[in-house]
Amino acid sequence: MQSDQFERQQQAAEAQWHREQRVAELNRRRDGYMQVNASFRRYRTHLMNFLWTVHKGAVTPDAREVVEDARRDHHSVFAEAQMIASAAVLIELDGMTTALSEVYRRIMCLEEGNPDQDGSFNEIRTDFVRLWERWERMRAVMRADIGLGSDAGAPSAIEP
Template sequence: MSSALIALIAAVFGVTGTLLAPVLSQRSQAKALAADFDRQQRAAQGAWQRERFQMEFEKRRACYIAANAAMSRYRVQLMIYLWRVRREEVDDAAKQELEAARHAHHAAFAEAQMVASDAVLDHLDQLAIALGIAYGRTKDLEEGHPGPEGSFEEIEAYLGWFWRRWQEMRRAMRDDLGARDTHGQ
């Protein structure tokens, strides 16, 4: 091969390389930008999912706190009311206190039905029914026509049973929220 041919081949490769360099550089840069964009998208998606999980967790936690407090208050007011019925000391203020606790429980329960896990909702449903039964029995006793299992002692025992079931519900709520049992409850 002659040196002129070698120079021509070298010149063709040189010119081709010079012409292709910007194209190859641009493709390489486009791939790098696309990869960077994908990383940013995945990071943003992960952040959004973490934020959404945290918001849902906080909403469920607040709901469980409200349901727990409302249920406890309703049970306490039922106990107080039951004792007032026994001592024949029921007045309008006692009725209003009981109804306020009952309505607060219904509102908290309605919200919990929308966000509670199935396991917690099973407990909430059972306890809401139990509170309704205790309320009905207490009102029947107050009106002087108690039904089966409607004596003061039976209603009081039923509310004691409710207390044990309420502790199970509370444990289910803690489990759902991932709370660790550090006190052996």
Template sequence: MSSSTSALVIALVGIIGTLASALLTQRSASSNTLRELERADQQRREERGHQTKQAIVEARRSCYVALNIAARLYQTALTNYLIAIRSGAVTDEIRIDVDEMRRGHRARDAEAQMLVPDDVLIAAGKVNSHLSILYGILRRLDLGEPEPGETIEMAAELRVGTWELLAAMRTIMRRDLGIAP
């Protein structure tokens, strides 16, 4: 091999090496960029997932607060109704208050049915059922048309039992939110 041929081969190898080096560098940079984009995309997905979970927890918390308040206000209105029936001092204002609290509780209960898990829904259903039964008894007593066995004492006992159901519902709600063990 002549010196000019050797020089030409060496030059070609040098040029090919330089071009290959540039291509490999570009390919490595592209690969690194792609991995960075994939990591950033994964991080965005994780953040979105976390934000979604937080939004669900906040929606439940708001729902629980509203349902708990509505149930307690309804229970208080029924207590006032019971006291008024017992003393013979029922007024239209008391009846209107009970009806408003009843409607408010029913609305919050309906909202909860779309948001809360089954264990909370079961506890809320027990409270709702208990309050509805108490309301029916008090209403019939107020109208002077009680069913057999319905007395003011029976209504008073039922009212006390409702507080226990409210406490149980609140405990389940708090557990669902991670507040209680």
């Protein structure tokens, strides 16, 4: 009888440990997703501002450094997110990073006076609309991954 009680206590303790691990993992992903989301937004905003600076012909070393700082921050936060993201979120992160890198490249080519054939200011500006749409998809996948999908009655990611 005492061994049965001990076994039940062990099982309860193990179940509690597993719940705590799921909650801790969910918190790590949530925090990482918040950081990468903020980093993507910051980088996108600085790229957009830099595009306008290029368009006005007012590029300075300081303006370029702001973009490069945002880019470095994005790469650092993205690297951290790669270690905690689910497979579905990682696909979105990779796609968003690729899209941002392409917009960065197109803006730099325009700034250097060697734009892509479809790399005018207005054409690059439309890239930001696509980035926003992609960001909304990425954010939705992140939210779903941590149990915050669009359905109010959706089960929590920390339920057993």
